[in-house]
Amino acid sequence: MEDLLAKHRKEQRDLQARITQKKKAASKKTRKGVNDECAHWEEELKATHAAETAALNGDSGPSEEREIHVEEQSAEEDANGATETFSNHRTSTVNHSAVPPEDSGPGSAKKPNRQKARLARRAAEIAETSAKAEEEAKNQPDPRAKEREAMLAAFKARGLKEKEVRADGHCLYSAVADQLVLHDIGLRPRIYPTITGDGNEKSTEPFRIVRRTTAEYIKAHKDEFEPFLEEPLDDYVRKVGETGEWGGQLELRALAEAYGVRISVLDGNGSVHEIEAEGLEKNEATQIWLAYYRYGFGLGEHYNSLRKG
Structure with a gap:
């Protein structure tokens, strides 16, 4: 990572030197075009650096990771809350009757967990995107x-x-x-x-x-x-x-x-x-x-x- 950051700093310095020379040579008529071109260079270098850093870290994408993390945390909190509620209800029932709750029978159906379903869909989307990226990379020239x-x-x-x-x-x-x-x-x-x-x-x-x-x-x-x-x-x-x-x-x-x-x-x-x-x-x-x-x-x-x- 230190080598990559050093490479990025050098590329930024080289780009700034290139932009400075380009702007010095610009006339009033070409100044707007030169500024737009320099801005495009900066955005392109920024995107390249972000991609190289992500590739070195093995990231699938910061926004995706954050969404998955939030969904995992939400699912865990819902599960913990459901467990605590069921525990309190169970204790109250035992004090009044020895009959188990009606939904504990062998024929009762469990409600689907929406958080886990969203998490599974997101994981499938990430896998599909990665597969497409790998396929495109194979078709690109080395x-x-x-x-x-x-x-x-x-x-x-x-x-x-x-x-x-x-x-x-x-x-x-x-x-x-x-x-x-x-x-x-x-x-x-x-x-x-x-x-x-x-x-x-x-x-x-x-x-x-x-x-x-x-x-x-x-x-x-x-x-x-x-x-x-x-x-x-x-x-x-x-x-x-x-x-x-x-x-x-x-x-x-x-x-x-x-x-x-x-x-x-x-x-x-x-x-x-x-x-x-x-x-x-x-x-x-x-x-x-x-x-x-x-x-x-x-x-x-x-x-x-x-x-x-």
Whole structure:
């Protein structure tokens, strides 16, 4: 659940960055359409997050569960009340006569329990809905297989080979570290020569150095990043530099600027997104390649390193 919530927070940040750029580019004539489109993106992401959370929890739906719970509680209260009433009536009858109540005979019929009947109907409806959803899911294309097929076609068309990195929350930084070593750029940019280990052997791992570099750049250029954050800058910087928080659009921007490179991200639909350091011509900036998967690994989002040849 913690990994899923971290994924949701990152997707929300990325969406806000995308919406901000979209609105900045809008004119007076297109502003209404842009606002409607951005609102649709937000509703779509909200629905996706709700569905993913429900799927992880194994929920059949909050409203259905609440209704079933209320009906169960009502049935239990009715049963308890009926038992207590019958007990009092029985005691009163024994004091006046040894003859049992008329409705206790073997031929008497029991009244149906309406609460239990409603509960049974609701359970049947839920089962039917689940069966239909499973059947529809079987007929839907597998997004993971479809994404992988598109990726392989894009690799072939662009002459790229993939190097997988571990899906552990550090994948973006591990993939960038691999690219930096591949192009002899170095993990410690000259603008941050003081970034070193802290005496712990793990602190010298390549992805950790790239993480700290990203955090230092964001902290040093807070005016560029703070408007897109939903939490205090210091807290965000700490997560980027010291935890396993996933990286996204903001971190890619910081990495491109800190290392003076052009980052080309190949998406699962075959498109390429360019993030380039400002003030550099395209032929001046070293190009590094990353593959971005939305469905292929674990909970979804993942970066791998790409190489020419």
